[in-house]
Amino acid sequence: MGVLTLQPIIPADAEQGLRLSCLAGWNQTVDDWRYLIRSGSGWGYYRTDGRLVASAIASQWSGHSGWISMVLTDPDYRRRGLATSLMSEAIAWLESRGASPCLDATPAGEAVYGHLGFSGDILLSRYVLQAGLTQEQVLDAGYILEPIQAAEIGALSTLCQDRSGWLREALLAYLQQQGPGLAWKAVGSDQTPRGIIFGRPGSLATHLGPLIAEDVTIARELLQVAMASLPGPFLIDAFAHQKNWTGWLEGYGFIRERGFRRLIKGPRPLPKMEVLSRHFASAGPEMG
């Protein structure tokens, strides 16, 4: 197999990263790779001809919140300990900064992370819809839906008062720029946000999320108004504990494709389900 060297991943390697995520059938774009590499620190195993064959990226969102993503190994190089080694780099980088490593694991990833001390019980379901359907009308809702403008991202992320870093300003600004027609808010008569949705184009489908709302009715409306801007296909990573929500997605025509488990390493527990009561969809396992 030849000699492999461990090196930092740099933004110029985004196309190489895209090769790895496409091999795994993932949805990221080259812009997503550039955003993720710039948002933290990445490591890769490279062949002597410069080809990237395994990757991992760590980002610190806020003081205690760290996220690991893009853990990928080229199929020709699996079961040689590459993912484990790159995870060790990512974990050490986050822990040395006082952040607990967190991630959304595929079943294949869980086989690796279990050995590294990760655990967690928050489940997400990946749903796919080939094309948007007729929009349901909600009458007398008590709020209106408005597009989110780039200039209001800072104020919006503060208003949403998310201290975990999941609604961090840099992510919302990136998403609004990638999918301006997919970024919507529900606002009450006093102009307070009652829900938000963002999305972004992917290499296979439009990814919808994060989606945070006061209730499932607002979540449904935000999802449908976002989908009206593009023909599809769409995918969404729904929090599985929102049973009314996932039931509605399935009734609407979304097909469950696979699941993820949110895992954390270290003493700090993941938020309890009640704290996540307004979370309907994540921004995807790569973004958190």
Ligand SMILES: CC(C)(COP(=O)(O)OP(=O)(O)OC[C@H]1O[C@@H](n2cnc3c(N)ncnc32)[C@H](O)[C@@H]1OP(=O)(O)O)[C@@H](O)C(=O)NCCC(=O)NCCS
């Ligand atoms: C998951 C993935 C990154 C693992 O990469 P890897 O470099 O082969 O992983 P490692 O060699 O470090 O595996 C370490 C251990 O994890 C376990 N493991 C890894 N892949 C496994 C598999 N397919 N089935 C069962 N156990 C597995 C084994 O215990 C393995 O140790 P062993 O080979 O000594 O038995 C790789 O399979 C991949 O790219 N999959 C597709 C993308 C993906 O799902 N990534 C995870 C995102 S959360």
